[in-house]
Amino acid sequence: MISLSINGQSHELDVSPETPLLWVVRDIVGLKGSKFGCGMGLCGACTMHLNGTAIRTCVTPVSAASGQAVTTIEGLGTPDEPHPLQDSWQQFNVPQCGYCQSGQLMSASSLLASNPKPSREDIRAAMSGNLCRCGTYPRIEQAILHASGQYVDVGGKPSDKEGGK
Numbered sequence: 425m426i427s428l429s430i431n432g433q434s435h436e437l438d439v440s441p442e443t444p445l446l447w448v449v450r451d452i453v454g455l456k457g458s459k460f461g462c463g464m465g466l467c468g469a470c471t472m473h474l475n476g477t478a479i480r481t482c483v484t485p486v487s488a489a490s491g492q493a494v495t496t497i498e499g500l501g502t503p504d505e506p507h508p509l510q511d512s513w514q515q516f517n518v519p520q521c522g523y524c525q526s527g528q529l530m531s532a533s534s535l536l537a538s539n540p541k542p543s544r545e546d547i548r549a550a551m552s553g554n555l556c557r558c559g560t561y562p563r564i565e566q567a568i569l570h571a572s573g574q575y576v577d578v579g580g581k582p583s584d585k586e587g588g589k
Contacts, residue, residue: 426486428494441485445486470527471554478535480553496526500533509533512567513525517563536568544565
């Protein structure tokens with residue numbers, strides 16, 4: 425038996441310890457927000473938090489998460505109380521196809537938890553492991569700056585200027 429805490433709820437699961445955490449969360453627990461992308465931990469679509477740190481769950485065995493706190497995109501915010509990044513994502517119209525967005529949000533929230541006022545370089549480094557086939561990287565960066573309170577709106581249009589820098 426594997427004991428997991430997912431989004432604050434305890435789960436006792438009879439699964440093979442080598443099963444990727446992503447498959448346990450999606451197929452057994454039923455939380456479908458995190459996506460399968462590459463299966464090698466390279467694209468970031470499967471990103472969740474393990475004790476607040478962003479991890480690639482397609483290559484993380486469920487045994488590595490046993491007894492620890494797992495947070496999925498479903499645990500980041502709620503429709504009534506969205507995470508500030510979720511608000512920024514909407515404001516900046518970040519998603520196009522949306523497939524990578526749960527992983528993008530989980531990586532971005534881990535970044536802001538450890539670095540509340542990241543520079544553009546910090547953002548690019550932290551987000552470099554998350555791929556977006558639609559190429560929404562500039563809007564992702566702007567949304568992260570906005571959520572961190574550093575975005576400056578110039579003329580009501582998204583700006584390439586970093587807030588105050």
